[in-house]
Amino acid sequence: MSGDSTSLLTAVRDANSSLITAANEWTAERAKTLDQIVSSLLAEADQQVATSIDMSGVRAFDTFGAWQLARIARELKSRGREVTIIGLQSQFAVLFDAVQKSSDEADRVQPKARLEYSGVAAVGEALTRAWQNFLLLLNMLGAVSVSTLRALLRPSEFRLTSTVHHLDRVGWQAVPIILLITFLIGAIIAQQGFFHFRKFGADDYVVDMVGILVLREIGVLIVAIMVAGRSGSSYTAELGSMKMREEIDALRTMGFNPIDVLILPRVIALVIALPILTFLGSMSALYGAELVAWLYGGMSPEIFVARLKEAISITHFKVGMIKAPFMALVIGIVACTEGFKVKGSAESLGLQTTASVVTSIFLVIVLDGLFAIFFASIGM
Amino acid sequence: MSIEVIGISKTFGTFKALNNVSLNFPDGELVALLGPSGCGKTTLLRVIAGLEHADTGRIVLDGADATDKDVRQRRVGFVFQHYALFRHMTVFENIAFGLRVRPRRERPSEKDIRAKVNRLLDLVQLGWVANRFPSQLSGGQRQRIALARALAVEPRVLLLDEPFGALDAKVRKELRRWLRTLHDELHISSIFVTHDQEEALEVSDRIVLVNKGQVEQIGTPKEIYEQPATAFAYSFIGSVNEFRGRVDGDFVRVGDEKLRFQTGTFKNGQEVVAFSRPHDTEIVANPQSEDGVSASIKRILGTGAVARVELVANGEAREGRKEFFEVEIPGSDVQSLGLSTGQHVKLRGRRLSVFADQNGTQAAS
Numbered sequence: 001m002s003g004d005s006t007s008l009l010t011a012v013r014d015a016n017s018s019l020i021t022a023a024n025e026w027t028a029e030r031a032k033t034l035d036q037i038v039s040s041l042l043a044e045a046d047q048q049v050a051t052s053i054d055m056s057g058v059r060a061f062d063t064f065g066a067w068q069l070a071r072i073a074r075e076l077k078s079r080g081r082e083v084t085i086i087g088l089q090s091q092f093a094v095l096f097d098a099v100q101k102s103s104d105e106a107d108r109v110q111p112k113a114r115l116e117y118s119g120v121a122a123v124g125e126a127l128t129r130a131w132q133n134f135l136l137l138l139n140m141l142g143a144v145s146v147s148t149l150r151a152l153l154r155p156s157e158f159r160l161t162s163t164v165h166h167l168d169r170v171g172w173q174a175v176p177i178i179l180l181i182t183f184l185i186g187a188i189i190a191q192q193g194f195f196h197f198r199k200f201g202a203d204d205y206v207v208d209m210v211g212i213l214v215l216r217e218i219g220v221l222i223v224a225i226m227v228a229g230r231s232g233s234s235y236t237a238e239l240g241s242m243k244m245r246e247e248i249d250a251l252r253t254m255g256f257n258p259i260d261v262l263i264l265p266r267v268i269a270l271v272i273a274l275p276i277l278t279f280l281g282s283m284s285a286l287y288g289a290e291l292v293a294w295l296y297g298g299m300s301p302e303i304f305v306a307r308l309k310e311a312i313s314i315t316h317f318k319v320g321m322i323k324a325p326f327m328a329l330v331i332g333i334v335a336c337t338e339g340f341k342v343k344g345s346a347e348s349l350g351l352q353t354t355a356s357v358v359t360s361i362f363l364v365i366v367l368d369g370l371f372a373i374f375f376a377s378i379g380m
Numbered sequence: 381m382s383i384e385v386i387g388i389s390k391t392f393g394t395f396k397a398l399n400n401v402s403l404n405f406p407d408g409e410l411v412a413l414l415g416p417s418g419c420g421k422t423t424l425l426r427v428i429a430g431l432e433h434a435d436t437g438r439i440v441l442d443g444a445d446a447t448d449k450d451v452r453q454r455r456v457g458f459v460f461q462h463y464a465l466f467r468h469m470t471v472f473e474n475i476a477f478g479l480r481v482r483p484r485r486e487r488p489s490e491k492d493i494r495a496k497v498n499r500l501l502d503l504v505q506l507g508w509v510a511n512r513f514p515s516q517l518s519g520g521q522r523q524r525i526a527l528a529r530a531l532a533v534e535p536r537v538l539l540l541d542e543p544f545g546a547l548d549a550k551v552r553k554e555l556r557r558w559l560r561t562l563h564d565e566l567h568i569s570s571i572f573v574t575h576d577q578e579e580a581l582e583v584s585d586r587i588v589l590v591n592k593g594q595v596e597q598i599g600t601p602k603e604i605y606e607q608p609a610t611a612f613a614y615s616f617i618g619s620v621n622e623f624r625g626r627v628d629g630d631f632v633r634v635g636d637e638k639l640r641f642q643t644g645t646f647k648n649g650q651e652v653v654a655f656s657r658p659h660d661t662e663i664v665a666n667p668q669s670e671d672g673v674s675a676s677i678k679r680i681l682g683t684g685a686v687a688r689v690e691l692v693a694n695g696e697a698r699e700g701r702k703e704f705f706e707v708e709i710p711g712s713d714v715q716s717l718g719l720s721t722g723q724h725v726k727l728r729g730r731r732l733s734v735f736a737d738q739n740g741t742q743a744a745s
Contacts (some may be wrong), residue, residue: 092628245464250458250465252451253457255451
């Protein structure tokens with residue numbers, strides 16, 4: 001080991017360049033000195049000047065020395081300096097390359113998320129995502145509103161054929177399944193009512209329960225959920241696959257507004273179809289309840305109808321029907337927004353379709369709750 | 381129609397797809413936007429079409445600012461990679477669609493539409509499929525119909541997004557030639573996006589080379605091939621042998637070996653990358669030779685006029701693989717140099733192009 005006093009590093013600086021000259025052994029044996037010198041060099045280096053590091057005087061060089069050299073280069077570069085390393089002997093250069101590469105890679109390693117914060121982070125991310133989704137829905141609602149206004153101003157440009165086509169699909173073709181499901185639901189509610197109310201001799205009140213429940217809540221909810229699963233998902237899948245195949249872009253290049261051509265007819269068709277389906281569904285549910293009352297509860301249809309007339313009023317019917325078009329709007333907007341979110345892959349199509357159904361059912365139920373508060377406060 | 385792109389930037393989340401791109405597309409030329417996947421070329425095309433809005437910058441079409449105009453007003457024809465034909469319409473209806481949906485005042489008569497569609501079908505040489513549905517056509521036919529559909533609205537500019545990307549190699553080659561002929565007939569300003577350098581070199585009048593959201597080089601295919609301006613341009617166009625090392629006097633030091641290079645202004649010790657085309661690379665049979673990078677012959681292909689020799693570097697494997705070289709030499713040299721598989725030789729470049737390694741912008745060849 002040659003004397004510690006000989007300098008390992010000298011820095012000469014003028015106005016616009018800086019030369020760092022290295023000498024002697026850059027090895028682990030001199031680790032402490034070398035580390036101090038490099039640290040003080042880096043602490044002083046603040047000017048943004050081009051720097052050359054002359055390594056020609058270095059006689060020995062190991063991983064530690066290579067790391068220190070890489071450290072100088074990296075630190076100076078990060079302060080916006082241009083760094084050139086010259087005169088490094090070729091047998092040392094190989095080592096330096098390897099060290100520099102691995103230390104660069106180490107820089108790129110992402111800090112690990114701390115476990116105790118990961119829950120909070122997840123909540124934050126979920127909230128931002130939910131907020132973004134909400135904004136997208138609002139955006140779509142706005143676009144559809146503008147499109148509706150345009151259609152009102154220029155009715156000739158409204159796409160009636162397309163609307164009728166979708167009305168057929170989401171309305172007419174949905175009638176059988178809606179009738180069946182609501183019939184069964186009505187029958188089940190009535191059966192449960194008779195089974196439990198009978199213990200108290202309150203058979204008559206089953207009719208009140210079924211009538212009010214079906215007309216105000218169950219009819220419209222069941223229908224909306226069925227439509228969200230049946231038509232909402234197919235809207236998302238159709239629009240998504242058009243997006244995937246760039247057909248929507250193709251429409252735009254031909255001068256179409258996709259909102260006018262694809263979305264408005266679909267949303268309008270839903271808004272028309274859902275109240276009709278709700279009406280049919282409610283009637284079917286009441287019919288199912290009447291049959292159960294007759295066959296299981298021993299209540300003749302005449303008495304059922306007479307009791308129903310006393311129990312319900314037009315208000316109950318209105319409450320259910322008023323909700324229907326709003327739920328249709330929610331389903332339509334959600335389905336179309338999710339469809340437009342589809343990216344290029346079939347996987348994303350599946351994801352968005354699922355998201356569409358889940359979101360629209362969730363929002364339909366939330367909306368139902370808001371309506372319940374609203375109707376209660378206006379006394380309906 | 382001339383197209384001018386001024387200072388366009390576009391960011392998706394944290395990803396910078398386009399970084400202050402300015403370009404000028406001359407009238408009536410067929411220009412290729414060439415670059416690796418994800419370099420922003422498709423985004424640029426979509427911004428020009430108006431399908432995407434740039435964060436900053438302007439688009440000028442025919443001298444008039446079109447930045448705030450929508451797609452319809454820009455009157456562009458767009459051909460998509462996956463054709464985007466309307467499935468429930470026949471070929472005829474697909475092509476006629478753009479005309480049929482015009483406002484009544486501008487809409488041509490049914491007779492005119494019919495004549496025009498037939499003319500377009502003849503132009504793409506597919507008159508006999510008019511009444512078929514897109515699903516009954518092959519990929520190449522579909523793309524030709526898509527092109528006819530884009531042309532039907534008499535666009536001022538035709539934009540093609542990887543038009544042959546989804547087709548097999550043979551059809552691709554055929555369509556390429558066909559697109560060139562078609563362009564020579566119509567002379568409509570066209571821009572097409574591709575990641576296939578061969579396609580760009582063969583078809584276009586001018587190539588715009590894009591990398592990481594920035595323009596690397598603009599020029600005719602000949603210029604781009606023969607005078608690549610940057611390290612990226614060199615390595616992306618054509619096959620190339622690459623040597624990384626440091627400048628040491630008149631040499632590039634690669635590991636323990638050195639390569640002589642002719643011209644260039646580099647500081648001693650500067651990290652550089654040197655390129656040499658396969659036909660500009662020499663094989664020195666003597667493995668003890670001073671100048672050159674050592675490698676061993678892996679395969680010798682073709683013994684006709686030109687032989688292709690594939691070699692692997694002798695040095696350490698970098699990034700998990702050994703460096704691979706390709707050299708083209710006259711077939712007769714294989715005999716005269718006495719080359720055989722497994723032999724250790726040295727490689728050197730007749731015309732070595734050297735670029736600074738850091739950002740790849742400083743050129744010297």
